[in-house]
Amino acid sequence: MAVKKKTKTRKKAAARVRVQARPAPQNAFYAQSGGVTAVINASACGVIEEARKHKRHIAKVYAGRNGIIGALTEDLIDTSRESAAAIRALRHTPSGAFGSCRYKLKSLEENRREYERLIEVFKAHNIGYFFYNGGGDSADTCLKVSQLSETLGYPIRAIHVPKTVDNDLPITDNCPGFGSVAKYIAISTREASFDVASMAKTSTKVFVLEVMGRHAGWIAAAGGLAADKDCDLPIVILFPEVTFDQAKFLQKVEAMVKKYGYCSVVVSEGVKGPDGKFLSDQGLTDAFGHAQLGGVAPVIANIIKNELGYKYHWAVADYLQRAARHIASKTDVEQAYAMGKAAVQFAVKGHNSVMPTIDRVSNKPYRWKVGMAPLNKVANVEKFMPKNFISKDGFGITARCRDYLAPLIKGEDYPPYRDGMPRYVQLKKVPVKKKLKGSFEL
């Protein structure tokens, strides 16, 4: 018996040692960066809900008010003060609930002070995890924070949570945020095409829709999904990848109008003319000679009117396209949430300087899984749309492009409604008490 007792005592002591060896939980920092999307809050929801399941590792999640600026200025939001219901509602609330910012940290050489300040703030608030939800620039910031924190002796696990409607992050098959914009543009183009088809006999013959995507035609390509085997519609796409050829374009529009009686044009804001200048930059001046900024849609519409004489209508979707949570892609919502959740799981498992990715397993049926990419392979790498996604004439999408895009818009994920309006959450955003003296000049 005495021996047995001794063993028990030894076991207890060992357990005690293990408990003592396990590091105390640290807080996590989460921030939203750059242009927001219909589903970036779904990633926030994934991060916070998952973190709440790992109390042994993560004490509280502090969010940066207005992105990384919140960290630099020690303006932190205590997400533990938000109810479970409020956090759950983030999943169906568009845009950045904590505020985002367009603020690119300079290189370490140029402004080492900013990075040091971040570490200072993290140290003051016992932050051991850094979740940064953004695009290419923020992947770079995330990597630098991780590297510098090691150098400064306060190692932080930095995980990048992918987000961008531009769909231009490498390694991941697609980016959360893009699928919902694609769905909105595909549906809007289909609906407007039905409209112009109805009016074409005596009125509007061409409808022009301007969409986002200054550098790549991913979003414009989604306009091509408006037409499919069940729904024959004449869609002409103007990609930023294809230099605008006015004669060829007019020929295409005329042929479509002759065949169908009407047509829809989906034009990327980034389309450039042969002179390399944005088509939207037409040197417009008002009656007083002041320069006026217009979109590319009215420019295209005017060309059609002047050269072909067709009556037109044009629309500029702008923020509506990326904020349209009411018609978000279910696939996109699920992936956005999964990215936030995986980021926390990676961090808890000890990973650092990585980004969860969406790995496509198969197209039919569409299957995907969560992967992992090292941040040094992500930062400063831009993924362009493959050339074979654009049809030979330059005005449409190929079957390969359709196979890629189609699964990303699959499924609807309607928000709850009250009295006809979607119920989006506005958080309390209780500030964390400041611990540092003095302020930080941005």
Place this chain on the structure above:
Amino acid sequence: MAVKKKTKTRKKAAARVRVQARPAPQNAFYAQSGGVTAVINASACGVIEEARKHKRHIAKVYAGRNGIIGALTEDLIDTSRESAAAIRALRHTPSGAFGSCRYKLKSLEENRREYERLIEVFKAHNIGYFFYNGGGDSADTCLKVSQLSETLGYPIRAIHVPKTVDNDLPITDNCPGFGSVAKYIAISTREASFDVASMAKTSTKVFVLEVMGRHAGWIAAAGGLAADKDCDLPIVILFPEVTFDQAKFLQKVEAMVKKYGYCSVVVSEGVKGPDGKFLSDQGLTDAFGHAQLGGVAPVIANIIKNELGYKYHWAVADYLQRAARHIASKTDVEQAYAMGKAAVQFAVKGHNSVMPTIDRVSNKPYRWKVGMAPLNKVANVEKFMPKNFISKDGFGITARCRDYLAPLIKGEDYPPYRDGMPRYVQLKKVPVKKKLKGSFEL
């Protein structure tokens, strides 16, 4: 027994007489007129489904291809060739499935020939019912067709089916088509406001959304529903009923940005300056001096940029707002269907020169019933937005306006989806064989 037999024989004879006395069923004509909406096909669905239930009175429903032009040119579509499923799908398909037109018949004095031609075509195709689905102009046409048909000895029952996003028909509480645009604008304004709120710290501070409504501010007013007691948002509305006062407007925007950090502006395309000219008509010229047509949104955005220095984004919803069947108001869909159905019921009961109306019974809970208005009280009467719907400062809606608008956007009525896209029907549109010789010059 002999007596009894005689009675039976008499009864049979009487029955035979009654059968002979009942007029043979005639065909009906249905056409869509003017700008289309997200729910005009729901009215078409109501007309056709109800007509199919009244075989004793209505043989077939012929639709005009491209509206009244289809009647003038004897270009009729045989809706009996469409399956029950296809007709049912009209209920969730936006825009005009048979084609609409902007073609206003002249007055009887100016072009009596057109009206005579209509009667000729109706006579040739044994059409005894005329269902005209449109706004104020088509109510007038409908009335004239009814009157002239009497004069020409071929009386037709002409029923007007109300439709207009402009919400300007008299007597009826509201017009089918308006509720869905209102819902789209309210939701889009809420979503875009969430977006700009996220970006305001370092980037966009003002978002400008241009909406339809050249003569009345009904649609602009719907932007006011973006904010409610559950959702505090800074919304500034520019109504066509209020002359644009730049100084006052800038003061309002600045105050909102100071209070909230950002604001959204909903501007009606019909806003005019103190000179009485549309604000959108800025005399824009391109580099070559060609006049350029722009929207009012970029004009407002430029004023804000130049005078207040705020970064802005702007959108022009255009056709997207009236084609957005994906987020149609359930109330609107039900009312549009009910109007089509009632039109047929009225005609079958012998009514003529009338329009079914939506009569509001109560606000809380919202209850409405179908009413009836004589066309001579509808034609050429335009309903304007009451002055007490606009707040004192001219930039918002009153509680009274909210009480009126709120029920009209209630409920969602999602279309079916396949592979992420709404399944809208494209009809076969089988033509009815022509019976008249020669063609008709429009």
